[in-house]
Amino acid sequence: MAKPKAPRRTLESYSVKHISKTIRAGDCVLMRPSDPAKPSYVARIERIEADARGANVKINVRWYYRPEESIGGRRQFHGSKEVFLSDHFDVQSTDTIEGKCTVHSFKSYTKLDAVGNDDFFCRFEYNSSTGAFNPDRVAV
Numbered sequence: 001m002a003k004p005k006a007p008r009r010t011l012e013s014y015s016v017k018h019i020s021k022t023i024r025a026g027d028c029v030l031m032r033p034s035d036p037a038k039p040s041y042v043a044r045i046e047r048i049e050a051d052a053r054g055a056n057v058k059i060n061v062r063w064y065y066r067p068e069e070s071i072g073g074r075r076q077f078h079g080s081k082e083v084f085l086s087d088h089f090d091v092q093s094t095d096t097i098e099g100k101c102t103v104h105s106f107k108s109y110t111k112l113d114a115v116g117n118d119d120f121f122c123r124f125e126y127n128s129s130t131g132a133f134n135p136d137r138v139a140v
Helices: 106-110
Strands: 008-011 013-016 021-024 028-031 041-051 058-065 084-093 097-105 119-122
Touching: 013 041, 021 041, 021 097, 028 058, 041 084, 041 097, 097 106, 106 119
Parallel strands: 097 119
Antiparallel strands: 008 041, 013 021, 028 041, 028 097, 041 058, 058 084
16 A cells, blocks of 8 residues: 655745745746756746655746747747746746746836846746637737
8 A cells, every 4th residue: 555645734935045045935936947958947936835844845836938938939029038927837846946036027027127137027828738828919
């Protein structure tokens, strides 16, 4: 018989030692890709969980896709720092977090005085199985 899974508990926050930052649900993070030649993945933390001892911390994330990762690919009107909030959820180790980032609305992104490496913007939600966008069009 399989060993029952140990109960997990939800954490309010977690200090990621290797980046010297504290993460919380709702934060956006850069995640290390398996291929070092690819750019970091962008994800929003939905929940932080640990085992009963407070160890083995995992994050439940909702992925942002870059235009080139979408079914239609990158188009002329996509911004270089544009990402799409997807319906793709996953569980990841906190060890793969490379840093925190900010995903702005397009309106707040255009008002930034300076765009940093950790600034992105999102105008669409993306259905990863159908390739559909919501909304299906925006002014460019």
